[in-house]
Amino acid sequence: MKNGNSKTILYLDCFSGISGDMFLGAMLDLGLDKEEFLSELTKLPLHDYEVEIKKALKGGITGTDVMVKTHEHHPHRGLKQIYEIIDNSKLKSDVKQKSKEAFYKLAEAEGKVHGKPPEEIHFHEVGAVDSIVDIVGSCILMDMLNPAAVYASPVNVGSGTVNCAHGILPVPAPATIELLKGVPVYAAEESGEFTTPTGALLLTIFVDEFGSMPLGIPEKSGYGLGKAERKSPNVLRAVLLKEYCNTGDIHTNDLEKDKIAILEANIDDMNPELYEEAIESLFQKGALDVFLTPIIMKKTRPGIKITCLCPPDKKQHLAEAMLRETATLGVRELVSDRIKLFREIEEINTPLGNLRVKIAKIGDEIIRTTPEYEDMKCLAKNNKMPLLKAYEIVNQFLAR
Numbered sequence: 001m002k003n004g005n006s007k008t009i010l011y012l013d014c015f016s017g018i019s020g021d022m023f024l025g026a027m028l029d030l031g032l033d034k035e036e037f038l039s040e041l042t043k044l045p046l047h048d049y050e051v052e053i054k055k056a057l058k059g060g061i062t063g064t065d066v067m068v069k070t071h072e073h074h075p076h077r078g079l080k081q082i083y084e085i086i087d088n089s090k091l092k093s094d095v096k097q098k099s100k101e102a103f104y105k106l107a108e109a110e111g112k113v114h115g116k117p118p119e120e121i122h123f124h125e126v127g128a129v130d131s132i133v134d135i136v137g138s139c140i141l142m143d144m145l146n147p148a149a150v151y152a153s154p155v156n157v158g159s160g161t162v163n164c165a166h167g168i169l170p171v172p173a174p175a176t177i178e179l180l181k182g183v184p185v186y187a188a189e190e191s192g193e194f195t196t197p198t199g200a201l202l203l204t205i206f207v208d209e210f211g212s213m214p215l216g217i218p219e220k221s222g223y224g225l226g227k228a229e230r231k232s233p234n235v236l237r238a239v240l241l242k243e244y245c246n247t248g249d250i251h252t253n254d255l256e257k258d259k260i261a262i263l264e265a266n267i268d269d270m271n272p273e274l275y276e277e278a279i280e281s282l283f284q285k286g287a288l289d290v291f292l293t294p295i296i297m298k299k300t301r302p303g304i305k306i307t308c309l310c311p312p313d314k315k316q317h318l319a320e321a322m323l324r325e326t327a328t329l330g331v332r333e334l335v336s337d338r339i340k341l342f343r344e345i346e347e348i349n350t351p352l353g354n355l356r357v358k359i360a361k362i363g364d365e366i367i368r369t370t371p372e373y374e375d376m377k378c379l380a381k382n383n384k385m386p387l388l389k390a391y392e393i394v395n396q397f398l399a400r
């Protein structure tokens, strides 16, 4: 979904927890187009609901209050029904994929809590129209914002108990704490359900890293209002930060910066004939690069390290593909900073014919100009000469 707006980082400040409507409110409060959001939502084949978006005050802070109103009572949808709703929509395919990934994670967490496989889970509150709108709507807004990376603070989950379709549950609710495994959480002094399962789910699908606010220049902030009245401001704060570069010799402002996910697995028991298919499939699913490295594993076994580079928002999907399509039982993941040269493709006329070249730059300085390999193959063929000779002629032409 995001690959992204390379200069923008989204930071979610969860000092008062997070819920689905707080997230929608915070994103809209950043200034995302309300009409576009509502029009995207109408692509879902759901009717019996209304989304009310209004500016309001909470704990002395102005923000956006989003309320999804529905007349639905006690729905019992499972993953299959929810996937059907999403698949039957006219939403962008990235939004569909992210929304389905979200519901699968929710079903996994619910399944863990209720002792069932994800496919057999019947959601109660979290499967209702308002939750579908919260989750799909969040994916729509994230797609509209398209930040390069998403960070979040440690999460205030709250404490006490909550009364819901299951009866009385401890806070954080079992599904919430299941979803937040691996995430830094705490409960502040005030009790209440600060983070809901939907809020926890949104953090797990969108956030690349948890911690304090990263280095950057704040450009915008938005507040999504929670419903409960609390002593402390019941808001989720979203901050948009522009990357701040101050790293010495090279003028990093002239370079492109983004994040890249690195997925890796060491394999010593796979039929080597199968790698070609697996690599092809990873590229089809959005990998930027896939490569194999020979390694020596435990018991001196020769093995292969498969590495897949991809945009961070595709890492879940691609890690799953690696698990399904190679013999590995686990995939390591790392989201790394990446510094890139600016690149543009230009078509030029050479003595051998027209050719696309990749021009790599730092600011306005051209660092190198590289002929496109596939075009070079065609030129060599058309001019009935070896590729090596064609490169010699073209490189001489480019150097003049």
Ligand SMILES: O=C([S-])c1cc(C(=O)S)c[n+]([C@@H]2O[C@H](COP(=O)(O)O)[C@@H](O)[C@H]2O)c1
Binding pocket: 019, 020, 110, 113, 122, 123, 124, 125, 126, 127, 131, 162, 163, 164, 165, 166, 169, 173, 174, 175, 176, 193, 196, 197, 198, 199
């Ligand atoms: O709908 C279900 S199955 C459900 C499960 C759980 C578990 O922790 S298990 C908790 N809840 C409670 O429902 C409300 C609504 O949650 P949203 O995420 O839709 O806002 C909330 O109080 C949950 O704790 C529901």
Ligand code: NI
Binding pocket: 110, 113, 114, 166, 175
């Ligand atoms: Ni439940």
